[in-house]
Amino acid sequence: MSRTAHIRGSRLATAGIAATTAALLATALSPAAHAEGRPTRATAIQHAATALVDHAAALGLTSAEQAAVRDVIVDKDGTQHVRYDRTYHRLPVLGGDFVVHLTPAGAYRGANRASRGTVSLPSTTPQVSAPKAAGLAVNALRAANLGDRLQQVKAKPQLIVDALHGALRLAWRTNAVGLDSLGNPVARTVLTDARTGAQIDAWDSIETATGDGKSLYSGTVGLETTQSGSTYQLKDPTRGNTYTGDAANKTDLCFLGICFQRAPATLFTDADNHWGTGTTADRSSAAVDAQYGTNETWDYYRYVHGRNGIAGDGKGSYNRVHYGSNYNNAFWDDSCFCMTYGDGDGTTFGPLVALDVAGHEMTHGVTSKTAALTYSGESGGLNEATSDILGTLVEWYANNSSDPGDYLIGEKIVRSGFGKTALRYMDQPSKDGSSADYWSSSVGNLDVHYSSGVANHFAYLLAEGSGPKTINGVSYNSPTYNGSTVTGIGRDKLGQIWYRALTVYMTSSTNYAGARTATLNAAKDLYGAGSTEYNAVAAAWSAVNVN
Structure with a gap:
């Protein structure tokens, strides 16, 4: 209905x-x-x-x-x-x-609105045909994957009204998908002016956190399972029947909710309810990590924020592990309401089934059901940062001695071929060589995984403050744009403020200036205008040059 x-x-x-x-x-x-x-x-x-x-x-x-x-x-x-x-x-x-x-x-x-003004167009009849828009999107997908010979490339345009990119206009939103030379999925959403054929915007359709998380090092964890006859299923009836299945190293080919090829999710079963060996030699070991990550993420949102499942409706998602061939990625997919994990290539990354991977990727699902931050420009950076911030807080919430909480993204899964000790560093994002420490007018032109650095830096400063310190055995040293000293208010308050800003005040078009306003409104709601927390939010944003 x-x-x-x-x-x-x-x-x-x-x-x-x-x-x-x-x-x-x-x-x-x-x-x-x-x-x-x-x-x-x-x-x-x-x-x-x-x-x-x-x-x-x-x-x-x-x-x-x-x-x-x-x-x-x-x-x-x-x-x-x-x-x-x-x-x-x-x-x-x-x-x-x-x-x-x-x-x-x-x-x-x-009210908070993603865009101002009244929606009105002289006509909703496009001058650029749907096949033409599809062809332009396919070209954009190939250009974004230059040097790789794509297979089974398809595209399906949808006519929309674009109120997000300046002047109101009729546009085609086209999802172009295909498989790379290893058979792994690639996808790009292309926004095309339906009158002129000019490209308005484009972004990767698979929301990823490439390599976020850790290998099979969560230690021995408790799992809720389902007994079926004489065997047990890796399905959790206490958390919306979330479950984990084996993708058998196969891949999807889907767009706009239509799947021409879907990798399986064959439910893992076990005879004695003791799962995995903690090594990659046993395929169910990866499943243990994926299911555990789902459980901790579910519990974090349920008991910290009162959210009953990713969509807030009590429905459990599911996991697919062993996806693709040496796939260096993990992603959340709204169309299947599921998490998917690659095994990594062993040189750059190990298996991506990890606690903060689950927290990061399933937070993309929460964002999709709430603010739906557009996955490009500054809003795309905020989308990625939201997953880094809340995914990191999932790791702290779990309090697992095998993987203590930290502000390093992906430190457990990087291998020698990656050349760095982590994917991203929240205390000083520029340490990864690409991310932005501070806001500037060019931040929105960066890849969303790098423009996220501004919000990640803000979040670290708000929780822990500026300057050198050691937390859980990890050394940090967080600078500020204006040379100020920022005093942190703790991780718990950071989480409460960011979650409320996301779910109550942010919209699809929120940029960094809007995020400052949204978090200040959230801090005012939770702690009062002029409170220590409110002032700390303002100070942390100023420290990353968002004024």
Whole structure:
């Protein structure tokens, strides 16, 4: 059943609200929604629907548009935040998302919008054909993988309205996919002006953290499994039936939710409920790490942030290990709601089944279900940084003596062929040779894994402060842009502030200036304006030149 509220002139169609309410009552209510007399999720959506009618002009909504609920947050005091996606004449609006904020009584308090202005186009008929847009996207995919002979390349365009890149325009959003020479997947989303054929933007479609995490070194960990007859399945009934399967070194070929080829996820089973040997000689060892990472990530979001699963609906994701041929990557895929791990090539990286890999990649799923930060420019850097920040906090939360918490990204899985001791360094991102320590007007032109350095540096400073120090046996020395001394407020408060900013205030177009505002708003909500925490957020952003 659709969760779509239809705008019809100045009134909201009651059928749309009825469908929304019924769907949410059936599927979206959590036990916590009724605690302490707070409004339920369904009630919050009803309040927000009224606000859409009463404040349509302020939100830029017209009779040509529809607004669909993406996410709902109800604070402990009953304050409500309802996040919407927008369509225009049934076309998705990139940068059209917004969050409506309501008082505990349901009164409209304000909104955050990804873009300003009213969506209006003279025509929704493209002058560039869909096949032409597909061809341009294929060329862009080949150009991005120059030197590799791609196979089975396909592309499927979708007509959208682009409100994210300056002047409003009709555009084709095309996902081009293929396989590289080793049979591993490559994918790129290309945004093309539907009137001129000019490329507006392009970004990698597989959200990755190449090599983040560690090898098979999580030690002996407890696992919840499912007994089936005389065997046990690596499926956790206590965490939404999350499970781990063997991809058999095969790969996917999917785009826009349509799969022409899907790697398997053959469920791991065991006779005595004792899994793996801690070595790569046993294929189930990698599965143990993947399942453990899923468990710790689930628990972190559940017990620290009150989020019931990646999508907040109690549904468990699943894992595929041993994916591809010497695949130096791991990725989250919304289309399967699953995590996928490569084995690495043994020279640059070892197997990518690791605790902070799971935390990083599954946080991409959380971001997708909340702010949906666009995976290019400054918003793309914030997307990657969100996964680094919260993924690192998962590692600290797990408190595993075999992998103590740290602010190094991927330090356990790098091999001698990589040439560095970690993938990324949160205390001083430039130590990786590519990442930015501080904001500048050119940051948005960097690869998103490197533009993320500004937010990673902010997060470290906010948690631990500036200057030299040793934490858990690791030496750090975090400088500041303005020569200031920053005093940290601790990891727990960093996590609370960043998560609230992500889920309540950020939108698809949030840039670094917007992230400063979002985190200050979050700190004000949690600790009060002018509090030590609020002032620390401001100081940490200034220390990375975001003012």
